[in-house]
Amino acid sequence: MAWNRYYIFIKDVGSPDIADILPKLNLGQYKPLRDVTLSNTNKPTTLFAGIYNGNLLLVHQELVFKFFEPEQSDDERRFLEAFPESEIAVLISNESVNLFSFAILDHGVKIRMKDGCDGEIYNDVGAPIPEEQEVLTEQIFAEDELEEMRENDMTEDEINATIQFEASNRVPDLLTKRYLGENVLYMNTDKVKLTMYTL
Secondary structure: OOOEEEEEEEOOOOOOOHHHHHHHHOOOOOEEEEEEEHHHHOOOOOOEEEEEOOEEEEEOOOHHHHHOOOOOOHHHHHHHHHOOOOEEEEEEEEOOOOEEEEEEEEOOEEEEEEEEEOOEEEEEEEOOOHHHHHHHOOOOOOHHHHHHHHHOOOOHHHHHHHHHHHHHHHHHHHHHHHHHOOOOOOOOHHHOEEEEEEO
């Protein structure tokens, strides 16, 4: 089963009352329903929020895309106003359609934004972050896979573009290590407790 992740992290927030934060983000209409774990947020249809490892984590399937619009959205502006001194990371990994997105905002400035789907890159703004460099040190495709691409008449430029896309596709999950302490793919996600909200 495909695992689709839609995360917004705000780093080093301490232990704020989430009930005080949500109205600042235009999310005050959501009411707490029950406690769940991160594993329950696959393919979310509502809001989830909680503090883990000193970082605020919000999960929402629509809000995350507001950080990848051509102009700064009202939702992005609200986050920057609520957390002007913080690092904010927006991470999307939709395995169902081979979509990835990641954006890093630091002290009110979007320092990196990259997203794409099904082999095509949509936005590539800012300098690569360390996690991108780390991914590129790994083997992206085995030699037999590369040979198969060549046998299918892919040019070296096309192969390189495929490698770059797949490497970028791995970055959102690797970035979760900054905030969860472990890569979300390899950790016990039941350790991460969140509140599920409803309208």
